[in-house]
Amino acid sequence: MTGTPTGSSGSLLTLRGISKHFGAVQALYDVDLDLPAGQVTALCGDNGAGKSVLTKCIAGIYRVDHGEIRWEGRPIHIRNPREAAELGIETVYQDLALANNLDIVQNMFLGRERRRGFFLDEDNMERAAAETLASLHVTTIRSIRQPVATLSGGQRQAVAVAKAVMWNSRLVMLDEPTAALGVAQTRMVLELVKRLKDHGLAVMIISHNLNDVFAVADRLAVLHLGRMVAQGDAGEFDRQSVVDYMTTGESSRGNSSADVASGV
Amino acid sequence: MADETDLTAAGGEVIPPEAGAQSLREYVRAWWQQVRGGDAGLLPVVIGMVIVAAAFEIASPLFLSPGNLVNLFIQSAVFIVLAVAEGFVLLLGEIDLSIGYVAAIGGVIASLLVQADFNWPWWLAIAVAVAACAAIGLIQGVIITGLGLPSFVVTLGGYLFWFGVMIVLLGAAGIVSLNSPTMANQQALVAIVNSNISPLLGWLGLAGLVVLLGIALWLPDIRRRRNGLVAQPVGLLVLKTAMIVVAGVLVVGISNVNRSRYTPVEGVPWVVPAVLGLIGLWTVLLERTQFGRHVYAVGGNAEAARRAGVSVPIVRIWGFVLCSLTAGIGGVIYASWQGGMSTNVNGGQLVLFAVAAAVIGGTSLFGGRGRAIHGLLGGLVIGEIYNGLYLLGFQIQWQLIATGLVLIAAVVVDALSRRGAISGGTTT
Numbered sequence: 001m002t003g004t005p006t007g008s009s010g011s012l013l014t015l016r017g018i019s020k021h022f023g024a025v026q027a028l029y030d031v032d033l034d035l036p037a038g039q040v041t042a043l044c045g046d047n048g049a050g051k052s053v054l055t056k057c058i059a060g061i062y063r064v065d066h067g068e069i070r071w072e073g074r075p076i077h078i079r080n081p082r083e084a085a086e087l088g089i090e091t092v093y094q095d096l097a098l099a100n101n102l103d104i105v106q107n108m109f110l111g112r113e114r115r116r117g118f119f120l121d122e123d124n125m126e127r128a129a130a131e132t133l134a135s136l137h138v139t140t141i142r143s144i145r146q147p148v149a150t151l152s153g154g155q156r157q158a159v160a161v162a163k164a165v166m167w168n169s170r171l172v173m174l175d176e177p178t179a180a181l182g183v184a185q186t187r188m189v190l191e192l193v194k195r196l197k198d199h200g201l202a203v204m205i206i207s208h209n210l211n212d213v214f215a216v217a218d219r220l221a222v223l224h225l226g227r228m229v230a231q232g233d234a235g236e237f238d239r240q241s242v243v244d245y246m247t248t249g250e251s252s253r254g255n256s257s258a259d260v261a262s263g264v
Numbered sequence: 265m266a267d268e269t270d271l272t273a274a275g276g277e278v279i280p281p282e283a284g285a286q287s288l289r290e291y292v293r294a295w296w297q298q299v300r301g302g303d304a305g306l307l308p309v310v311i312g313m314v315i316v317a318a319a320f321e322i323a324s325p326l327f328l329s330p331g332n333l334v335n336l337f338i339q340s341a342v343f344i345v346l347a348v349a350e351g352f353v354l355l356l357g358e359i360d361l362s363i364g365y366v367a368a369i370g371g372v373i374a375s376l377l378v379q380a381d382f383n384w385p386w387w388l389a390i391a392v393a394v395a396a397c398a399a400i401g402l403i404q405g406v407i408i409t410g411l412g413l414p415s416f417v418v419t420l421g422g423y424l425f426w427f428g429v430m431i432v433l434l435g436a437a438g439i440v441s442l443n444s445p446t447m448a449n450q451q452a453l454v455a456i457v458n459s460n461i462s463p464l465l466g467w468l469g470l471a472g473l474v475v476l477l478g479i480a481l482w483l484p485d486i487r488r489r490r491n492g493l494v495a496q497p498v499g500l501l502v503l504k505t506a507m508i509v510v511a512g513v514l515v516v517g518i519s520n521v522n523r524s525r526y527t528p529v530e531g532v533p534w535v536v537p538a539v540l541g542l543i544g545l546w547t548v549l550l551e552r553t554q555f556g557r558h559v560y561a562v563g564g565n566a567e568a569a570r571r572a573g574v575s576v577p578i579v580r581i582w583g584f585v586l587c588s589l590t591a592g593i594g595g596v597i598y599a600s601w602q603g604g605m606s607t608n609v610n611g612g613q614l615v616l617f618a619v620a621a622a623v624i625g626g627t628s629l630f631g632g633r634g635r636a637i638h639g640l641l642g643g644l645v646i647g648e649i650y651n652g653l654y655l656l657g658f659q660i661q662w663q664l665i666a667t668g669l670v671l672i673a674a675v676v677v678d679a680l681s682r683r684g685a686i687s688g689g690t691t692t
Contacts, residue, residue: 081571081573082573085573093571097568097571098565098568099560099561099564099565099568099569099632100564100565100632101560101563101564101565101632101633102557102560102561102564106557106560106561107568110557110561110568110569110572110574111558111561111569111572111573111574112572112573113554113557115554118553119548119552119553120552120553120554120557122484123487123488123491123493126493127491127493143494145494
């Protein structure tokens with residue numbers, strides 16, 4: 001929660017010329033991406049465009065073949081998820097983040113439990129979890145000690161997000177955070193995304209849902225068949241141009257400044 | 265939502281009574297909601313225990329006599345310890361079919377080491393036997409985890425393998441007995457189950473136990489209140505403490521009645537505090553430590569645990585080690601109870617009773633839900649059936665049929681409550 005925004009100039013995470021292939025399949029070609037602090041960047045693309053691969057490269061699950069990753073302008077290598085976590089990169093996966101049989105506190109501290117001597121320090125963890133949820137204005141949860149199995153889909157997503165931002169995160173990537181949610185719950189999660197931005201975090205949201213994208217995103221990046229075909233401020237896009245980029249890789253309506261070729 | 269009496273939220277979500285209830289009245293209401301929601305906690309097994317006891321008492325007035333009840337505690341001890349052992353792997357969503365014969369190997373090793381050829385101190389014999397069983401668990405756990413094989417198949421192989429090894433260890437005679445009147449270490453092994461704490465010491469021990477459990481129960485809540493966190497209602501703590509006192513007084517009081525017509529036999533068998541101590545230890549490990557938390561996490565959602573940085577293979581291997589280690593302790597108790605080991609030991613039945621006892625007690629076969637105390641309660645139910653049918657003169661076939669029916673009933677309850685939990689969770 002204490003992520004400090006980087007200066008207004010450079011972006012927090014910068015990818016340049018990233019390529020990744022699996023056997024004969026080239027998943028990413030020469031991808032550039034900027035994720036500035038305090039802004040929500042939406043990563044759009046059709047199925048198979050390479051969104052997940054790109055996310056996993058940033059999260060340290062895959063290693064890139066070529067290209068440069070810069071963190072606050074400094075070239076880095078992210079070799080595994082632990083190194084990503086040490087930098088402050090957290091990923092909220094759609095459905096795999098929480099254990100249903102554990103309660104909210106237990107889930108939020110899973111793998112990083114606080115101890116007093118040999119035993120768990122439950123009170124300390126409970127207070128910290130409550131503070132994090134309060135700072136994100138997650139107020140619909142009745143008891144922080146109820147098992148995640150008893151939560152609604154939106155509440156679970158909120159807990160997953162809160163879990164991701166507890167650890168001095170700087171960059172949070174959300175994979176289809178609203179895919180399984182109803183209208184009210186979607187609104188709640190999008191509010192949460194905006195609050196992450198207000199806390200100075202860089203946020204990347206992967207979504208198929210253009211309503212969601214235009215509701216929260218400050219910047220858009222569109223992948224098509226492994227290439228970054230457009231990237232820029234959300235204002236430079238409209239719904240039709242995004243659909244064009246996603247399906248054909250180009251748009252006659254698109255503002256030329258949104259085109260990735262212009263660089264940053 | 266602000267209405268305190270409405271403990272189920274709009275989506276039909278069921279809040280566990282531990283979370284949020286401020287008074288005893290609220291707690292009872294929340295608990296009842298939870299029971300109706302399918303997760304009844306310890307209630308079904310306790311009710312089952314009472315019904316089975318009542319039925320046997322009607323059929324045979326001897327059933328609830330002090331002598332038979334102490335006998336029941338002793339007979340249940342092996343089932344309880346093996347059920348607690350199986351609980352470790354069931355929590356992980358795995359199963360271990362080999363623990364019947366792994367336990368037998370523990371009993372055989374302990375018994376062999378106090379024979380005249382070795383005459384090791386009894387405690388060293390037990391330690392080596394339990395360590396050997398832990399090593400068996402390590403081997404099986406590494407094979408299962410390292411090669412990604414189903415635990416069902418690997419431990420089925422282990423069942424046969426360790427059965428064979430047990431027969432080899434027992435040698436041509438096929439028996440190792442602990443009844444030498446001159447070997448003090450053999451007598452010490454037998455004494456675990458077959459000797460009693462003096463009545464006075466029994467009461468003093470109970471007093472000590474109540475103080476210990478009282479501290480364990482009250483201290484965290486006092487601390488929570490001081491830290492401004494939601495604590496359990498005081499009335500509930502009083503109720504829990506009272507239940508511990510009543511149960512303890514019943515066990516010690518019943519055991520302290522003279523149960524022999526000739527020389528007086530009275531007092532709590534030593535195996536009772538031994539089993540309770542083991543359950544206490546494993547409860548603390550599972551519910552108060554980081555390792556225990558990771559066991560529940562892996563059983564509930566292994567992928568989430570992995571992504572949270574939990575080393576899932578290490579947790580799984582430790583689960584199998586602790587399972588076999590605990591089974592080894594059960595085997596030593598078995599040897600003590602039987603006064604030795606022979607090739608007659610039915611490890612297949614023992615492991616099925618262990619799984620049955622764990623599930624009857626409330627441990628889920630699907631992983632992620634269960635406690636050490638479930639093994640205690642389930643083991644007592646199995647012990648009741650075993651003891652009661654024997655008392656009524658029914659043969660082994662009826663014990664098997666009755667235990668099978670109870671197991672199926674327990675699995676049905678488990679599956680229904682799981683379904684209830686899932687449907688409760690997906691309502692949005």
